[in-house]
Amino acid sequence: MRLAGPIRRAATFWRRSIQARVVVSTLLLSAAVVTLVGWFLLRQITDGLVAGKTSASVADATRGAYEAQVRLEASGTEFDSGTQLAQLVASIVARGDVQGYDVVLDGPVPGSTQGLATGSGTRFSPDISTDSVPARLREVVESTPGTSWTYAPIRYQSDSGIPTVPGIVAGSQITLPSDGGTYALYYLFPMTEQQETLSLVRRALLTGGVLLLLLVGGLTWLVTRQVVTPVRLARRVAERLASGRLEERMHVRGDDDIARLGTSFNQMAASLQKQIRQLEELSRVQRRFVSDVSHELRTPLTTVRMAGDVLYDARERFDPVTARSAELLQKELDRFELLLTDLLEISRFDAGAAVLDLEDVNLVDLALRVAESTKALADRRGTRVVVHRPDQPCVAEVDVRRVERILRNLFTNAIDYADGHDVDVLLAANEDATALAVRDHGIGLAQGESAMVFNRFWRADPARARTTGGTGLGLSIALEDAHLHGGWLQAWGEPGNGAQFRLTLPRRAGDRISRSPLSLVPADAATGGVGAGYARLDTPKARTP
Template structure:
């Protein structure tokens, strides 16, 4: 009958979308809702990530290019301005020298000649927006800050750097430097500062023969305004360019992302069982060819699934029909077997033993038919729950009582361990009593078969506010690597050569798994070679609730204290 097992797709674990996970709840209390939505959009949108990355990289490139252009423009403006002011300063100095050369040195004293030297240049500076300071004479150690020097009104001596003054402590050629133009308002007493260029040029005074220094102070206000205008133009162009880059990137990526999103939606519909869904093919590019390949894959998948569904349906129908049709001849054989079994005392020993074996196998055959019918109901989706509130402790005690004969024959002591302590509560759950009792009986019977030399089976109960659990522990051979994933398969045996002492059909754990899934619970297995195994049944205390944890540990306490290669299997979760 193993060949009649229908092909079935595995059921994946599902989480209630209306109830967020504990981790999500913890994060939601710390991060604002707007930030969470933005982060979720960022994680899920390839288009947003590509557009943002492109805009950021473009911003870095544009900023670098803008800085380079600004620096070159500033250097060009300053260099050009420096050349102009130096030429203008040299021209004014030459004119002053010519004026001094035309005058007789005995006609003026030194002080009057200094004023005659500086004042025409100061008046020219006021007309052409530059300042003048007369310093010197060379070698006297006199500084502009000491006072008494001829200078443009409101122009402070601090406008000339000390380094430039030090250069002209002796006779030197014309030199210039950048500085700050410091002006003071005599009415308000306020001081203003602006960038400028200071040019120093020397001239010899005929009256005393000493060399004096003329300092020309040219402000850079016009160049500063020009540079600000260029900077604003570059910034405006950069913003406009970034907006255009963002828009172009968004549109370009949309052309690629839109077909991908459509493929995702169609794939989700296929996964939901809508196998007729297909992608719309447009054009002949790579995306169109991808859509064609996707549609071909979906068509082949639909064909294969329909074939499997048809095969599964035929197998289910065959198993159901065979099980029903065998009931009538089985009833007849059962009646004949009962007659022979009742009269076995009149038979010779060989015939009497045959009658006993016939009765045993008829019992097993009848149980097998019942299990096959139950499996066919699960496969057809016809199984329903008859829910009521029951105490799992009562179920456990009933199962232990019904399996006492088998346990005594095997020399196994089966004990029920109930919750203890001040927080202990009755393990009451809203379940189908018949199905849950069948699950527990299958687990206990299986544990008795594999109890091992210790001859002990422990049935432990536990519960909390959301779930109730029953764990059945044996101390037999345990589960070898990989067997924990197979124990719930139909007709599976850990050792095919080993006889079923309890008369099992090989479908008990499979039916138990289906009963557990019907309740929305978990049926899980743990095992370690040589240390036994434990099966844990976890059920929600209220029908329809989603399980999140179990009140009992899957790994027994005695095994958890001894490290080893645990073998865990999840039957229904």
């Protein structure tokens, strides 16, 4: 668990940093190239050293065997075989101490002498181990004239303290004049100097490779920094622009591609700032226009309302046509007044002047109260609003007036499109949220319509008679009220299978909602909303004027 945090931070840094990825990738590729080149050079040097040592060792062994044979023939038969061999080995060992090789003299070869040879046995340089001569080489030398050689580890006696080293063992036959026997003379050439040279070369290659990688990494970091730094500055400026600081610009130096990119970026930012300012001004003028018109219409509406009330109260004294006109006038005046009220509320949302009056309330009680207030409408439409009470209370800190307005809009909208079926109201709560879902089984929503249902003045069926006297702004205001609480208002629908609207509110004002206690797609849905206009409106959507 202690490593999880650093690993996540390292992974995040690797994912976000182009410079780190470029530097590391360059280092890895450079390391592979340096390793390959170093291995090739080391192989070439090793082969050269071994080949040179081998040719020199074989030549020395051949020449030494020839000189030893000449020396033996020159001494003739004046000495016995033991004395001749002792003198020979002593001279060769003395020369080997100077030239850096060891000697092993073995013999005579079986069948090469008549009778017992007085010089039989093995003679060798001090500290050398006779098993350094491979058995296979012994067989070849004893059976074949000339010089034979092989690579073999050269071992020394344990009390000498000299470690085993790789070397070359070369052997030749010599003939002893005193007894006519054939002896095997082996020269052992240790490659100690070559081994030290290769160790030095390895250290040099390793040191040079590390220094080269550090140099390549530093150069790559410097080069990529020249490219990445302007990109990072552009990112920071873009973030500031996104946060609303539209006056931010990049500092441009020079005339290269990066400088031209910065100039283009600044031109784009200036153009966006100009357009955003224009849109903000246009939006401000539009909101001001809606607000002014709504307020200015209050006075004539009040006058017309007074006249309409007089006509409506006296309709019984009018002829049937005039009486009907008075009733229609009263109905349209009610709707006009409701429209003005909704327009004023929308203008408050647009101006950012809407505030919450929070208190703890049980949404179950609120749903029952709204269901009771819409019972007369449900009766006229031949339907019922059924509130399914949960086992636990669904308490949330909300503005009662605004949430009640949301529920009233959802209930009346469901009643209007229920087509005589019952409207089910579901409630649930979890540790951080409270949810209410309104399910109708009417005409439903076609594909894409659930993303449009919260648009202002939008209707699912424009040809359908509006029985509830709505203005087309109810769901838009409900969505704004939900967002003002920090909640969600979402819609699901299928053609012919009804629709479901889900309101999710945080239990405490200001808390974030991670999940809703209720599913947006109802359990009795045939397709789960696939292809049926499923929409998740977690954030305020673009407003349609």
